[in-house]
Amino acid sequence: MVFAVLCLVAAVVGGLVVIMFQMGYRAAELVFYIVSAPIVAVGQVSADGGVWSNWWKGLLVLSLSQAWQDLALKGLIAVSTYPMIGNTSNGITGLSIADTTVVHSLLAMVFGFGLVIVAIRG
Numbered sequence: 010m011v012f013a014v015l016c017l018v019a020a021v022v023g024g025l026v027v028i029m030f031q032m033g034y035r036a037a038e039l040v041f042y043i044v045s046a047p048i049v050a051v052g053q054v055s056a057d058g059g060v061w062s063n064w065w066k067g068l069l070v071l072s073l074s075q076a077w078q079d080l081a082l083k084g085l086i087a088v089s090t091y092p093m094i095g096n097t098s099n100g101i102t103g104l105s106i107a108d109t110t111v112v113h114s115l116l117a118m119v120f121g122f123g124l125v126i127v128a129i130r131g
Contacts, residue, residue, distance in 0.1 A: 017086075020121055024082050028075075035075055042068050078124075085120040 045064070052059025 017117075020124070021082070021086060024085070024124055028078050028082065031078070032075060035071055038071055042071065081120065081124040085117065085124050 042064070049059065049061055049064045053061040
């Protein structure tokens, strides 16, 4: 149990450090998007549309990726702490408390793996 708590704390702290660095990177990239917006808007009036679609797609990806990372981190914390907060109700029908804890532990590992993928690819 202590090892599980230490692993959870290490995953959350590591995830927060990665997210902080990526938040700084995204803030700088957002400044670039803001500065380049007038140039892209002028380019949109050309016959081929300029680079508007690429600029808009990049802006959407930049805006939504931080939200997805935060959502993945909160999901990891919620699923990981569920069996540890003294929950005695049987949330999954037909399973004992021990089986429910195993299911939630497996979900925590899946969320942790997903957080790593989202953080690295983010």
